[in-house]
Amino acid sequence: MTGSEGHLAKQMLRGDAFDANCRSRDVLVSITGKWSVLILVALSGGTMRFAELRRRVNGVSERMLAESLRQLARHQLVERHSLPVVPPHVEYTLTPLGRQAAAHLARLTDWIENNVTELVSPD
Numbered sequence: 001m002t003g004s005e006g007h008l009a010k011q012m013l014r015g016d017a018f019d020a021n022c023r024s025r026d027v028l029v030s031i032t033g034k035w036s037v038l039i040l041v042a043l044s045g046g047t048m049r050f051a052e053l054r055r056r057v058n059g060v061s062e063r064m065l066a067e068s069l070r071q072l073a074r075h076q077l078v079e080r081h082s083l084p085v086v087p088p089h090v091e092y093t094l095t096p097l098g099r100q101a102a103a104h105l106a107r108l109t110d111w112i113e114n115n116v117t118e119l120v121s122p123d
Contacts, residue, residue, distance in 0.1 A: 027075050030071045030072065030074075030075055031072075031075070031077070031101055031105075033068065033071075035057065035060050035064050035065065035068040036068050036071065036072055037105050037108075037109065038057045038060070038109075039053065039057055039065070039068055039069065039072065039078070040072065040077065040078075040094070040098060040101055040102040040105050041102055041105050041106050041109055042056045042057055043078065043092060043093065043094045043098065043102065044094065044099065044102035044103070044106055046093075047081075047091050047092065047093040048091065048092055048093075049089065049090065049091055049092075050065070050066075050069075050090055050092070053065065053069075053092060069092060072098070076095055076097055076098075077094065077095055077097055077098035077101055078092055078093070078094060078095065078098055079092070079093050079094075079095055079098075080092055081093065
């Protein structure tokens, strides 16, 4: 394989979020949704149960939390662990890819929090 062929093969594996047909766009949309960002950052502190996560991500409905967790699990960012107890006990934790994504998102949310007065115009 020549250098240019190797570069092309690597580029094809990488994805292109600007291409409407690229699968990476689906992942980008899923990760950057309001609730997904907050869920990933919340889980960067460790494993949490559904109710704990709902309290931490203040304002999210049960339906939106469940849907966001399903999307994040589908993209291999969150793992769902169901423990065989009564009542059902389900825990969520970040995968290695989820930890990487959460680290990037935590830096972004931290930057936003530190600059909120400049970013939001007074009413």
